[in-house]
Amino acid sequence: MIRQDFSRVDPKRRAALDYKKKQFAKPEFKQQDYEHRLNFYVLPPTAEITLEEFEIWAINRLKVLSELEACSFRNRTLEETETYMSSILDKYLPLHSNSSRSSTLQEERKKDHYSHFILRLAFSATEDLRRRFSRLETTLFRLRFKDDNLRERVQFVNSLGLEWEKIDKEEREELASELTAAGGYGKGEEQGWFKVDFERVPELVEGRRVLLKRGKAYVPMREQQSIVVAEFTRKLDEALELTARQLPRIDEDDRLAPILAHLSQSFTAPDAAYSTSDANIDGLSTPTAASIDTLAQHFPLCMHNLHSTLRANSHLKHFGRLQYTLFLKGIGLSLDECIMFWRRSFKLMADDKFNKEYKYNIRHAYGDVGGDANRRGRGYTPYSCQKLLTEPLPGPGQAHGCPYRTYTTDNLIALLQRTGVNDRDTLKSVREDVGRQRYHIACNRVFEWTHKREIKKVKDDGSWGAAELDTILHPNTYFKRSWLLKHLGEGNAGVVGGASQDKMDVGE
Amino acid sequence: MPHSISPEASPADDSTLPLADAQPLSNGVKEEPSSTSQDVTMSDAASPSEAEKNKVVLEGLFDDDDSDDEFSSSAPQIRPEEAPSPEPLKIKPSTTFSDPEVMRAFYQRLFPFRYLFQWLNHSPSPTNDFAHREFAFTLQNDAYLRYQSFPTSDLLRKQCIQMIPSRFEIGPVYSANPRDRKTLRKASAFRPLSKELVFDIDMTDYDDIRTCCTGANICLSCWSFITMAIKVVDVALREDFGFKHILWVYSGRRGAHAWVCDKRARDLDDQKRRAVAGYLELLKGGAQGGKKVNAKRPLHPHLERSLAILRDYFQTSILLDQDPWSSDRSAHLLDLLPDASLRAALQKKWDSAPSRPSSMKWADIDSLAASGALSTLDPKSLKEMKQDIVLEYTYPRLDAEVSKKLNHLLKSPFCVHPGTGRVCVPIDTRKVEEFDPLGVPTVTQLLGEIDTWDREHRQNEEVVVEEEDGVSSSQKQVSDWEKTSLKPYVDLFRGFVNRLLKDEKGVKREREEGGNAMEF
Incomplete structure (x- = not known):
């Protein structure tokens, strides 16, 4: 059969199309009216906003998301997060319910809507960013969903058009005993159920937590939240994927692109900045090139790995050198000692080659050479876990990055066992953490196991507070804490204070 | 024929040894015309x-x-x-x-071949459901050829006659022709789209509770394990999930496969397949895991129904035929009982009568419990514990990994089992007990x-x-x-x-x- 070619505009239609009108016509977008407090962010914003608003709204939302992430790093429960976040949300991203009759209702919702889409643009570029963004946005949505006004929540859920049927009274009475048996709770509770296709609630089906009849799952009302949230995540993930594909097509150079790039960069290191106090460790005599080997026992796995690779090969590739140099700088190794360290480590190399090809990079990292900004800023900041976890994966022959992320699980376990971690439970938990991509949790777990006696001691005698035993988010913090714990009895116990106050203003 | 596949033109697969290519072809070339x-x-x-x-x-x-x-x-x-x-x-x-x-x-x-084609094609005239379907051949020299595909059933038949595979397996329908997968510009353009939801029940998973045979052997009395499994799984798939087209196939030696062919089942993704498999899975824990069934109470309607089906089998097939706790094998039964004093009383009684059959031992639990040997258990939890034991000995043991993945391959019906020579025939679920x-x-x-x-x-x-x-x-x-x-x-x-x-x-x-x- 011959198909008609519809791409050609047939002559009759062309007459109706007045190009003059078309050219100068304003695009007719429906101004969005925000009926509900919550938003599934399905429709992108269409109105115009100023560049300033663009940036400020995005930064505000970013602050909220970073705080949320900090909460999850600190293993706060949902309730703790909720109380902690409420003031932050009020400050940066307030969102009132319809019943509050606030005059800025539409404005607030507009800001929430727009900022979400701006950040979506900024964080769709890499898989890692997408995953983090989707996780944090989901958490935010869950928080808001939970404390939404009950009636408005019902309205919102109904507006989503999720295909679920409420079951009527007759059906409910007919299935009463089975429903109770499947749901697994007492008869006293007055509960509603609704029916969806079983494909919609795979987790509930897998755990046999719902009644199934002819392909329909009877889901108790209290599971509604998980379905709505799952739907939110699913839609967001899909949309992020699409955004990522469209991203290269934004033919835009100097207005939005820098803002977007800046946003995604600041997201990568939210709160794990390196502080100079990490370099001042009481009781630790200034490290020298010769003492690195002894100190290496306190290094986190990422640095320990680089150190042993360096010792084995008498060489490290560029990014490995950079990561390790900055770490050494962070523990207080001076530039001269650092150059000495690398010179001795590259023992198969002629002086000439070393001076020509390697020395400059080390000096650059310390801010001894380079542009004005670099020198004023005293070189680069030591890399944080966030940085190590979000940079591209190492290629062949490279050893940089976080081993918890870059190694396959089996190799990682073998590596850990070589460094003396042989507790089966710890290794098992590490395996699980890594499987769920919670690399820093795995690292902290190993730290807690290797220092369990010392941690118990300082906890028991109360010399270290909770702040000093907070989750480690920086390799240099790992080193400092490890060194201090292992040298408890030497007149310096408990001197960890001043953490994260005087941040080094470097790194631009 | 859209494109005829001559032996020379069909570049068997890169995974084959050169031997595998050469051998069947030399047989086939002459047959071809x-x-x-x-x-x-x-x-x-x-x-x-x-x-x-x-x-x-x-x-x-x-x-x-x-x-x-x-x-x-x-x-x-x-x-x-x-x-x-x-x-x-x-x-x-x-x-x-x-x-x-x-x-x-x-x-x-x-x-x-004709019905196999219609089955996979879902329509009388050839569609991509068949043409983009992966077949994997196991050749006589054990070489394994993956990513074979055929526009029509005749071409599949022809290649079977040429290569004489000892068996072949059926995989998913892909988004492109599996034979062209290397020529696609983007690797992501080649991904599995749909496949029947499959289940695999194998007697090996029952080895710790079957007493009549071991290894690859089966007899009618241990086949009843498979019969029970088919009954329980079949009814759950039909009533709970609403599937209608479920084909049970004898695997040729000591197990059975299920192919759920409804469109809805074919389109499930991995997560949903895992959900269905998880719904049907009950036994947890390995050899050292102790009690394998710890069902939540009240029992989920699916388990309640399964228990009703299985209870009769437990009396006959398990207690009488398998006699799982004869002589010193009763230690395992004792391990499953959580009450120390009951255990001691039973142990004493059974030690004095080593030849006591399992059915009597099973009854002993109740009689001793009634006579006051219980110390920590109330009658209700004793009943629940006995239900758990019944389920442990009768509930289907699925090889769940097979069901969880969309791109898992499974042996085609009507293949010949290379070990027994038996044809993998469909099982009539209406007369499953006569099989x-x-x-x-x-x-x-x-x-x-x-x-x-x-x-x-x-x-x-x-x-x-x-x-x-x-x-x-x-x-x-x-x-x-x-x-x-x-x-x-x-x-x-x-x-x-x-x-x-x-x-x-x-x-x-x-x-x-x-x-x-x-x-x-």
Whole structure:
């Protein structure tokens, strides 16, 4: 059969199309009216906003998301997060319910809507960013969903058009005993159920937590939240994927692109900045090139790995050198000692080659050479876990990055066992953490196991507070804490204070 | 034919050894031009030199297979059946089912390619459901050819006759033709789209509770484990998930496969497959795991129903036939009882009567508990614990990994099991209890039956012209499979496929109408 070619505009239609009108016509977008407090962010914003608003709204939302992430790093429960976040949300991203009759209702919702889409643009570029963004946005949505006004929540859920049927009274009475048996709770509770296709609630089906009849799952009302949230995540993930594909097509150079790039960069290191106090460790005599080997026992796995690779090969590739140099700088190794360290480590190399090809990079990292900004800023900041976890994966022959992320699980376990971690439970938990991509949790777990006696001691005698035993988010913090714990009895116990106050203003 | 596949042009697969390529092709090239009517003569009387050649090369290669201890146990069951059939098909006493000529004759004359095609294609005229479907061949030398695909059933048949795979497996429908996967510009353009939801039940998972046989052997009394499993899983898939087209297939030795063919089941992604498998899975923990069933109370309706089905089997198949706690095996039963004083009392009683059968021991639990031997358990939790034990001994043990992945391959129905020679026939769920795995015909037996039938009918008919299976001609109405004991199984399969096609037609029409409505 011959198909008609519809791409050609047939002559009759062309007459109706007045190009003059078309050219100068304003695009007719429906101004969005925000009926509900919550938003599934399905429709992108269409109105115009100023560049300033663009940036400020995005930064505000970013602050909220970073705080949320900090909460999850600190293993706060949902309730703790909720109380902690409420003031932050009020400050940066307030969102009132319809019943509050606030005059800025539409404005607030507009800001929430727009900022979400701006950040979506900024964080769709890499898989890692997408995953983090989707996780944090989901958490935010869950928080808001939970404390939404009950009636408005019902309205919102109904507006989503999720295909679920409420079951009527007759059906409910007919299935009463089975429903109770499947749901697994007492008869006293007055509960509603609704029916969806079983494909919609795979987790509930897998755990046999719902009644199934002819392909329909009877889901108790209290599971509604998980379905709505799952739907939110699913839609967001899909949309992020699409955004990522469209991203290269934004033919835009100097207005939005820098803002977007800046946003995604600041997201990568939210709160794990390196502080100079990490370099001042009481009781630790200034490290020298010769003492690195002894100190290496306190290094986190990422640095320990680089150190042993360096010792084995008498060489490290560029990014490995950079990561390790900055770490050494962070523990207080001076530039001269650092150059000495690398010179001795590259023992198969002629002086000439070393001076020509390697020395400059080390000096650059310390801010001894380079542009004005670099020198004023005293070189680069030591890399944080966030940085190590979000940079591209190492290629062949490279050893940089976080081993918890870059190694396959089996190799990682073998590596850990070589460094003396042989507790089966710890290794098992590490395996699980890594499987769920919670690399820093795995690292902290190993730290807690290797220092369990010392941690118990300082906890028991109360010399270290909770702040000093907070989750480690920086390799240099790992080193400092490890060194201090292992040298408890030497007149310096408990001197960890001043953490994260005087941040080094470097790194631009 | 959209593009004919000549042996030279079909670049078998990169995963094959050169040997695998060369061997079947040298057999196949000569066969290739032979029209279907010649098939019989080919298999009946292959020229002596060629037969000779095949024998030397192939038997030399595959001797290992026969002496493999995995197969040795079942082989003796086959051999006696072959002896009394000195037929023109050259089923000599020495002929075994792994003989390439026997397998070739099987693919030529018996295998129901037509219905297999309709089953996978979901429509009478070829679609991508079939053309983009992956087939994986296990050749006679154990080389494994993945990513085979065929535009039509004839081409699949042709390659089977050429390569004589000892079996072949069916994978998912891909987004592109599996044979073209390397030529696609983007790797992501090649991904699995749909496949039947499959389940695999294998007797190996029952080894710790079956007492009658071990390893690859089965008897009727341990087959009842599979019967129970089929009943429980089948009813759950139909009533809970609402699936209608469920094909149960004997795996050829000691297990069964289920193919859930509803459109809705075929489109499930990995996560949802995992959900269905998880729903049906109950037993947790390995050999050292202790009590394997710890069901939540009240029992989920699915478990309640399963328990009702299984309770009767527990009395007969388990307690009487398997007698799982005879003599000192009762230690395991004691391990499952959480109450120390009850355990001690039972231990004492059973030690004094070592030959006490399991059914009495099972009753002893109640009688001793009633006489006050319980210290920590109330009657209700004792009852629940007994339910758990019943479930541990009867509830289906699925090989769940098979079900969880969309791109998992599973052996095709009607293949010949290379160890037993039995054909993987469908099981009629209406008469699942009558199914006798040891009565399933073997490939050699079937070929013998064709000859017997032909001999009996030759007096009446002069001309014998062979037709492809299922295709009738004026001269001859009877396909080869109809002459054998494979007939009821093929009929069963045909009925299943027809019902599936009827439903698919409805789905397709709906889809088309929906599409039209959008356009205008």
